[in-house]
Amino acid sequence: MIIRFESVEHKLGDNHFKYDFRTDSSITGVFGHSGAGKTTLFNLLSGVDTPKKGKIKLDTETLVDIDKNKIIPGKNRNIGYVFQENHLFPHLSVKKNLLFSKPYIKNKIKYISFNDVVSLLDIIPILNKKPRQLSGGERQRVAIGRALLSQPRLLLLDEPFSNVDCSKRKKIISYLLGINNHFQIPMVIISHHLEDILKLTRNIVIIENGRSTVSDDIFNIIKNGEKPELIRPKKFQNTFEVTFYDYSKTESAYNVYFNQNIEIKISNHSRLLNETLEQGTRIQLSLRPIDIALSVEKNEGTSIQNQLNGKVKQIIHNSEAIFCVVDCGFELFVEISQGIINDLYLHEGQEIYCQIKANDFDVVHVYDKVDLEKENKSLSHNHSEEIKVAVKS
Amino acid sequence: MFSSEEISVIILTLKVALTSTLVTLPLAIWLGWILAGKNFPGKILVEGLVNIPLVAPPVVTGYLLLVLLGKNGIIGHWLYETMGIKLAFNFAALIIASVVVSLPLAVRSIKSAFELVDPNYEKASGSLGASKTGTFFRVYLPLAFPGILSGAVLAFARSLGEFGATISFAGNIFGKTQTIALNVYSNMQIPGKEMQVTRLVIISLIISLLAIIASEYLNKKKKYFIK
Numbered sequence: 001m002i003i004r005f006e007s008v009e010h011k012l013g014d015n016h017f018k019y020d021f022r023t024d025s026s027i028t029g030v031f032g033h034s035g036a037g038k039t040t041l042f043n044l045l046s047g048v049d050t051p052k053k054g055k056i057k058l059d060t061e062t063l064v065d066i067d068k069n070k071i072i073p074g075k076n077r078n079i080g081y082v083f084q085e086n087h088l089f090p091h092l093s094v095k096k097n098l099l100f101s102k103p104y105i106k107n108k109i110k111y112i113s114f115n116d117v118v119s120l121l122d123i124i125p126i127l128n129k130k131p132r133q134l135s136g137g138e139r140q141r142v143a144i145g146r147a148l149l150s151q152p153r154l155l156l157l158d159e160p161f162s163n164v165d166c167s168k169r170k171k172i173i174s175y176l177l178g179i180n181n182h183f184q185i186p187m188v189i190i191s192h193h194l195e196d197i198l199k200l201t202r203n204i205v206i207i208e209n210g211r212s213t214v215s216d217d218i219f220n221i222i223k224n225g226e227k228p229e230l231i232r233p234k235k236f237q238n239t240f241e242v243t244f245y246d247y248s249k250t251e252s253a254y255n256v257y258f259n260q261n262i263e264i265k266i267s268n269h270s271r272l273l274n275e276t277l278e279q280g281t282r283i284q285l286s287l288r289p290i291d292i293a294l295s296v297e298k299n300e301g302t303s304i305q306n307q308l309n310g311k312v313k314q315i316i317h318n319s320e321a322i323f324c325v326v327d328c329g330f331e332l333f334v335e336i337s338q339g340i341i342n343d344l345y346l347h348e349g350q351e352i353y354c355q356i357k358a359n360d361f362d363v364v365h366v367y368d369k370v371d372l373e374k375e376n377k378s379l380s381h382n383h384s385e386e387i388k389v390a391v392k393s
Numbered sequence: 394m395f396s397s398e399e400i401s402v403i404i405l406t407l408k409v410a411l412t413s414t415l416v417t418l419p420l421a422i423w424l425g426w427i428l429a430g431k432n433f434p435g436k437i438l439v440e441g442l443v444n445i446p447l448v449a450p451p452v453v454t455g456y457l458l459l460v461l462l463g464k465n466g467i468i469g470h471w472l473y474e475t476m477g478i479k480l481a482f483n484f485a486a487l488i489i490a491s492v493v494v495s496l497p498l499a500v501r502s503i504k505s506a507f508e509l510v511d512p513n514y515e516k517a518s519g520s521l522g523a524s525k526t527g528t529f530f531r532v533y534l535p536l537a538f539p540g541i542l543s544g545a546v547l548a549f550a551r552s553l554g555e556f557g558a559t560i561s562f563a564g565n566i567f568g569k570t571q572t573i574a575l576n577v578y579s580n581m582q583i584p585g586k587e588m589q590v591t592r593l594v595i596i597s598l599i600i601s602l603l604a605i606i607a608s609e610y611l612n613k614k615k616k617y618f619i620k
Contacts, residue, residue, distance in 0.1 A: 046520055047519075048516050048519070048520070074519050074520060075519050075520075075522050075523065075524065079520070080520070081516075081517075081520040083513065083516070083517060083520075085513065087511070087513045087514055087516065087517035088517075089514060089517070089518075089532060089536075090536070091535045091536055091538075100518070100521050100523075100531070101521040101522050101523075103527075104521065104522030104523060104527075105522065146521065147520070147521070150520075150521045150522055
């Protein structure tokens with residue numbers, strides 16, 4: 001789905017907002033500091049608010065065109081909105097909250113079923129509870145489920161991780177990837193935590209002081225040297241998808257493959273992994289640039305289980321850090337120092353080994369085998385660009 | 394225990410209080426809703442008119458009703474001439490006087506209940522496809538329900554104790570417009586009627602106390618409910 005903001009301007013009190021960007025990713029992250037204007041962007045897209053100037057389009061449909069005085073009301077836009085504070089109706093049970101949109105979806109194509117939503121989001125045990133009896137994470141899941149059941153064509157999530165603690169955060173990220181994959185629903189996610197966004201997608205829109213300044217793949221943003229002050233190395237993540245092959249008891253490691261030929265060993269103690277995983281299961285991994293070491297030759301007698309061979313593609317100096325982009329069949333961003341460049345005589349085109357400990361990988365999501373089958377089916381019937389993006393990114 | 398005279402007075406009073414509450418409630422919900430909402434031209438005027446009976450002496454309110462709706466009143470005369478409708482000194486007059494004096498109390502309670510509802514629920518409801526009417530019935534009304542109920546209890550209690558406007562506009566006609574308050578007032582001045590006065594005063598106190606307890610309970614529930 002293509003989302004376009006064309007010269008959109010808005011004013012709230014003394015604050016001016018200006019958005020001009022285009023994104024067509026299956027998941028788009030909206031990143032910016034608190035108060036930068038991220039929620040205002042969502043309010044304009046969902047129809048909660050109307051801009052003073054400009055156009056907003058979804059694919060070929062114009063939602064707002066101020067010059068032509070065209071404004072589609074929010075309730076007719078078919079966009080699901082998960083608010084930062086959830087706004088679950090306190091007088092209704094979880095089940096009734098989830099089914100709130102039922103009278104309004106009579107003429108819509110129902111592609112998201114109640115049973116799928118409650119099982120994917122683990123809501124079944126809390127269906128009869130009232131919102132005030134739920135934890136932050138549970139509330140967040142119910143709000144996501146409620147928005148999904150309005151059968152939206154696009155899902156907006158405003159800071160879905162803000163009211164949940166760190167371990168629940170990982171869970172929500174995993175749920176979101178599951179939903180995106182299972183229902184093939186495009187999502188836009190606001191967060192001021194770049195590392196959370198990057199576990200979900202590489203495509204981000206940056207909002208600063210009420211303006212959209214960049215909309216691109218994070219790798220391109222760094223390569224182009226844009227916004228170094230916003231993209232700090234500790235917040236940065238390499239994220240990629242691999243396929244499970246087998247579990248090695250002797251090494252207590254899971255053998256996975258990138259693109260069926262690059263073998264990687266992971267031993268993350270994540271609850272998402274277990275020995276009964278089926279061969280071919282897709283796993284989303286993330287890896288911090290500061291957790292990768294470089295060496296010019298393969299080391300023998302080391303406890304490091306992954307030594308990925310690759311070539312230095314680019315060395316990027318910015319005000320915050322130095323990154324070395326290594327092509328090992330897929331691109332890896334490695335954080336280095338000037339000392340390392342001098343010691344290893346690092347230069348573009350040089351052959352290098354990326355040393356990664358098996359438990360430095362973070363398992364972000366393990367896709368359902370069912371989803372894979374469903375997806376293969378839909379891929380063989382539908383060769384649209386959008387679905388390919390959803391699978392590959 | 395009670396004489397037939399007392400029983401008829403108690404029944405008439407309860408009938409008036411119940412009927413006037415039923416008439417007041419939809420009016421108060423509508424007024425509470427528009428007064429709790431966005432500003433509109435004349436909002437202060439509407440608010441003022443609704444609240445006048447709260448500050449004006451009830452006798453004045455009754456007098457104004459008589460001037461407007463009495464047989465020779467501005468509107469009352471026209472109603473009598475064209476449709477033969479009489480609004481003063483009968484059961485209708487009891488209801489009208491009761492509604493006018495209890496309306497501000499009910500409106501205040503209901504308005505504040507609507508104001509307490511987080512407007513973000515309206516955003517959420519809209520994003521799920523609900524229209525403004527749908528949001529009113531499915532979100533605002535249930536969330537304000539304890540406040541509406543407590544407004545109804547206040548209206549009921551106010552109507553039970555109504556005296557000034559009633560005596561001016563509906564009169565003090567035994568068997569027709571004489572409620573507990575009017576009966577107590579009349580019998581206070583007749584020697585030997587002390588026991589009847591005491592019995593009706595006690596009944597009146599019990600009903601009022603029950604109404605206040607109910608209102609307090611619902612108010613507490615409202616705060617808990619909306620959290």
